[in-house]
Amino acid sequence: MRHSESRGRRTIRWRHWNRSLHRDVGYFVLGLTVIYAVSGVAVNHTRDWNPNYRFFRQVETFAPIVPGDRAATVAAVVDALELPPPVDAFRHRPDQVTLFYEGWSVEADLSAGRAVIERPRRRPVLYAFNRLHLNRDRGLWTWVADLYALLLLFMPLSGLFILRGKNGFAGRGKWLVSLGIVLPLGYWLLR
Amino acid sequence: MFGIRRLLTVFTLLCVVSPAFGADTPAEPSTYGKALSDAELTPISELLASPEDFVGKTVKVEGRILGVCEMRGCWIEIASDEEFESIRFKVEDxxxxFPVEAKGRLATAEGTFEKIELDLDQTRKMKQHECEEKGEPFDPETVTEAAVIYRIAGQGAVVR
Structure with a gap:
């Protein structure tokens, strides 16, 4: 009788610690989970949009220009579009020139009399989220990301032992866990 | 309750200033990959004039960045010292x-000069990918010849 009581106390103590850790780790990983989840959705759809930058592109037209030498061509485009003097310029073809400015550029097609002024801007918040999620900086963040991965692994494992009865792992839990394993496995086998 | 409000305020402020987190400072030189060696610069025009002489060799080049891979930052196009010429500096994803803001800046880049011979199907896929990146329409029928590409497989770069 005494032996069984002691085992019961140990089980209760173990479950108590598991629940407390599950709760506190959950609080701790909330911020990181928001970053990784939001960025995860964002970078999943890179075919449809650029998750890091927005490109402000403004189309301007001008009377076609007969290409001359590099300096004359650049001067003619600058004059036609009423632009400030560029930092530098490059010609891809005699009639196609790119003007470079601080943080923006102009692509001009002299024959078509068409120019695109491009200004890239980082998406606020999302740029930082993606950079952290994809571990662009390496170094210290690699350790943070590894720690987060371990804590994320701990969360569902500890969650298995919080409830008992029909809502615990032995009840509906085992079916939902199985579903979560069958989903990726089935996709992998059937893809 | 006041504590939660204060926390939310701090969080909101962090979100507002977050673009500065880990951001490249475009005005300052940024280093990518391995440190550059002390090797002499090879003019890009020299590489492109006799590319076969350089295939498989490590080269160091310098020039204005004409374009950056918008999606992954996995390549930069570097202007030659001669007009109408450029070379791609490609790195593993x-x-x-490379940040998009690097466009227009000067790059010193080092890597292995490589030759890639594509078949027609691969050429079409490459052109399609380039059009997708630029958001331009693509007609595969316009590509009728297989391409040979010379590029630099990147090891390290400095952008300033």
């Missing part, structure tokens, strides 16, 4: 990530 995620190995180095």
């Amino acid at each position: 995620g190995e180095m990530v």
Whole structure:
């Protein structure tokens, strides 16, 4: 009788610690989970949009220009579009020139009399989220990301032992866990 | 309750200033990948004039950045010292990530000069990918010849 009581106390103590850790780790990983989840959705759809930058592109037209030498061509485009003097310029073809400015550029097609002024801007918040999620900086963040991965692994494992009865792992839990394993496995086998 | 409000305020402020987190400072030189060697610069025009002489060799080049891979930052196009010429400096995805703001800046880049011979199907896929990146329409029928590409497989770069 005494032996069984002691085992019961140990089980209760173990479950108590598991629940407390599950709760506190959950609080701790909330911020990181928001970053990784939001960025995860964002970078999943890179075919449809650029998750890091927005490109402000403004189309301007001008009377076609007969290409001359590099300096004359650049001067003619600058004059036609009423632009400030560029930092530098490059010609891809005699009639196609790119003007470079601080943080923006102009692509001009002299024959078509068409120019695109491009200004890239980082998406606020999302740029930082993606950079952290994809571990662009390496170094210290690699350790943070590894720690987060371990804590994320701990969360569902500890969650298995919080409830008992029909809502615990032995009840509906085992079916939902199985579903979560069958989903990726089935996709992998059937893809 | 006041504590939660204060926390939310701090969080909101962090979100507002977050673009500065880990951001490249475009005005300052940024280093990517391995440190550059002390090797002499090779003019890009020299590489492109006799590319076969350089295939498989490590080269160091310098020039204005004409374009950056918008999606992954996995390549930069570097202007030659001669007009109408440029070369692509390609890196493994995620190995180095060039920010879009690098366009128009000067790059010193080092890597292995390589030759890639594509078949017609691969050429079409490459052109399609380039059009997708630029958001331009693509008609595969316009590509009728297989391409040979010379590029630099990147090891390291400095952008300033």
